[in-house]
Amino acid sequence: xxxxxxxxxxxxxxxxxxxxxxxxxxxxxxxxxxxxxxxxxxxxxxxxxxxxxxxxxxxxxxxxxxxxxxxxxxxxxxxxxxxxxxxxxxxxxxxxxxxxxxxxxxxxxxxxxxxxxxxxxxxxxxxxxxxxxxxxxxxxxxxxxxxxxxxxxxxxxxxxxxxxxxxxxxxxxxxxxxxxxxxxxxxxxxxxxxxxxxxxxxxxxxxxxxxxxxxxxxxxxxxxxxxxxx
Amino acid sequence: xxxxxxxxxxxxxxxxxxxxxxxxxxxxxxxxxxxxxxxxxxxxxxxxxxxxxxxxxxxxxxxxxxxxxxxxxxxxxxxxxxxxxxxxxxxxxxxxxxxxxxxxxxxxxxxxxxxxxxxxxxxxxxxxxxxxxxxxxxxxxxxxxxxxxxxxxxxxxxxxxxxxxxxxxxxxxxxxxxxxxxxxxxxxxxxxxxxxxxxxxxxxxxxxxxxxxxxxxxxxxxxxxxxxxxxxxxxxxxxxxxxxxxxxxxxxxxxxxxxxxxxxxx
Numbered sequence: 443x444x445x446x447x448x449x450x451x452x453x454x455x456x457x458x459x460x461x462x463x464x465x466x467x468x469x470x471x472x473x474x475x476x477x478x479x480x481x482x483x484x485x486x487x488x489x490x491x492x493x494x495x496x497x498x499x500x501x502x503x504x505x506x507x508x509x510x511x512x513x514x515x516x517x518x519x520x521x522x523x524x525x526x527x528x529x530x531x532x533x534x535x536x537x538x539x540x541x542x543x544x545x546x547x548x549x550x551x552x553x554x555x556x557x558x559x560x561x562x563x564x565x566x567x568x569x570x571x572x573x574x575x576x577x578x579x580x581x582x583x584x585x586x587x588x589x590x591x592x593x594x595x596x597x598x599x600x601x602x603x604x605x606x607x608x609x610x611x612x613x614x615x616x617x618x619x620x621x622x623x624x625x626x627x628x629x630x631x632x633x634x635x636x637x638x639x640x641x642x643x644x645x646x647x648x649x650x651x652x653x654x655x656x657x658x659x660x661x662x663x664x665x666x667x668x669x670x671x672x
Numbered sequence: 673x674x675x676x677x678x679x680x681x682x683x684x685x686x687x688x689x690x691x692x693x694x695x696x697x698x699x700x701x702x703x704x705x706x707x708x709x710x711x712x713x714x715x716x717x718x719x720x721x722x723x724x725x726x727x728x729x730x731x732x733x734x735x736x737x738x739x740x741x742x743x744x745x746x747x748x749x750x751x752x753x754x755x756x757x758x759x760x761x762x763x764x765x766x767x768x769x770x771x772x773x774x775x776x777x778x779x780x781x782x783x784x785x786x787x788x789x790x791x792x793x794x795x796x797x798x799x800x801x802x803x804x805x806x807x808x809x810x811x812x813x814x815x816x817x818x819x820x821x822x823x824x825x826x827x828x829x830x831x832x833x834x835x836x837x838x839x840x841x842x843x844x845x846x847x848x849x850x851x852x853x854x855x856x857x858x859x860x861x862x863x864x865x866x867x868x869x870x871x872x873x874x875x876x877x878x879x880x881x882x883x884x885x886x887x888x889x890x891x892x893x894x895x896x897x898x899x900x901x902x903x904x905x906x907x908x909x910x911x912x913x914x915x916x917x918x919x920x921x922x923x924x925x926x927x928x929x930x931x932x933x934x935x936x937x938x
Binding site (some may be wrong): 519520521522523524525528529532536539540543544546547548550551554558 | 677678682683686687690691694697698701702705708709712715716731857
């Protein structure tokens with residue numbers, strides 16, 4: 443019995459074993475938190491009008507996700523079962539408050555635009571979902587990878603949607619620190635006698651839902667295993 | 673000895689330790705970032721004041737432009753008497769500087785409940801506020817064209833939370849030069865539209881009705897307007913009413929000050 447466990451620990455998994463790679467890559471496609479699990483939709487609809495907001499939101503979620511997953515995973519053998527949800531909530535809430543305070547200090551304009559959505563990271567189902575489903579039962583290493591995978595799965599959808607919405611809605615692309623770059627020549631616009639007009643519908647929340655829908659459509663036509671049978 | 677991590681005692685100990693650790697960490701973060709956040713808030717305030725007189729500023733030049741355009745900062749009391757005035761450089765840490773008067777905090781702490789209790793009765797409202805020692809800031813600006821403008825901060829309540837803004841009056845103290853508004857949590861697409869330029873542009877050139885029952889009105893969406901009123905936001909009735917209420921309540925205080933100024937000049 444004791445030799446068996448010793449052998450098991452000796453054959454320690456490398457951090458980039460096949461199983462661990464799966465943790466990192468799966469959420470990007472097969473188990474994407476937004477398009478497959480349909481979690482975290484509320485923030486995906488609300489803050490994808492501009493790319494820079496989506497970038498900051500993705501980074502914030504990445505930070506909270508990694509911090510939350512690793513901390514909960516380290517504490518997993520100490521957390522009393524009866525208050526585990528409260529403990530997870532406290533960990534996530536504290537990390538979110540730290541992010542919120544840091545944004546207010548270093549990126550005040552973006553903090554204003556994201557307003558309540560930074561606070562709402564606390565209720566982002568992806569984070570609590572990963573803590574409860576993964577970090578509570580796994581070592582810090584895999585939890586770290588799982589956090590990166592899921593945060594990236596969330597992030598690329600956010601970035602894709604916001605690029606589509608900003609390009610067609612505002613004719614521009616914005617990055618944090620650079621401001622908004624309008625790349626279309628002004629004489630193209632109808633107000634200047636041209637032929638082009640920005641699609642204002644793109645700026646409204648319904649188009650985010652439709653854009654996410656289109657991404658889901660493309661994803662499932664490429665990856666047929668995701669199509670549910672009726 | 674193995675500890676039973678599901679025992680009541682352990683659960684309590686764990687919770688207590690967790691709260692202490694988390695509390696310390698958060699207090700430390702908040703304190704170490706406070707200076708930067710305060711500086712950002714001061715910049716934002718300058719940008720808003722400059723916005724009301726039609727000067728667009730960003731965070732990099734707000735301080736310089738504010739010093740250039742805002743020539744005097746005055747604090748007045750509820751009866752319109754001047755309490756203090758300064759033209760020195762803004763020092764956000766100086767509590768006596770009229771720039772540091774936190775009108776949002778004053779509104780939250782004392783004015784809001786008094787307005788609700790008075791329910792439109794002006795005498796009752798004045799009586800309720802008279803012992804609060806409130807101060808109201810006024811920013812006198814001079815434009816490039818040499819025009820004297822008075823910027824007045826206003827704070828009130830929308831549907832879900834606080835709304836605020838800045839109203840700039842021309843030298844005659846009755847013509848509105850410009851205004852801007854902002855809000856915390858009004859409904860996007862409805863009440864939240866008060867911060868958009870299509871709404872604030874309507875205030876330009878309107879006049880305060882000094883003799884009338886209301887100085888200025890924000891009417892229910894679609895109603896015909898005259899020179900003392902603007903069209904409110906359709907679907908944002910409560911927010912529009914909040915804008916109406918905060919303008920009337922606040923400007924009345926400042927009009928008392930303006931009257932005493934014109935009397936002094938005669």
